[in-house]
Amino acid sequence: MNDxxxxxxxxxxxxxxxxxxGMRITVYDxxxxxxxxxxxxxxxxxxxYLTKDDVLAxxxxxK
Numbered sequence: 001m002n003d004x005x006x007x008x009x010x011x012x013x014x015x016x017x018x019x020x021x022g023m024r025i026t027v028y029d030x031x032x033x034x035x036x037x038x039x040x041x042x043x044x045x046x047x048x049y050l051t052k053d054d055v056l057a058x059x060x061x062x063k
Contacts, residue, residue: 006057018061020054030058 008022018027025047033043040055 006054007061018063020050020058023049025050027058027061030055034059 006021007018007027008020009016009018010022013019013022014024014026019025020027020030030043030050034040034055038046040052043055044050044052
């Protein structure tokens with residue numbers, strides 16, 4: 001998995017926060033869901049446009 005293709009940063013989108021594949025959902029959003037107790041399966045169910053690789057990229061993301 002190449003996280004550089006999954007995590008994108010665009011200055012005009014979500015104030016330049018790292019997002020997933022150019023969408024408006026941020027790494028922070030996904031990590032917050034996980035921290036609140038959601039499983040990655042629940043995240044994928046709530047956000048069907050995300051993939052397991054997207055969630056794993058968020059977990060392993062380092063700025």
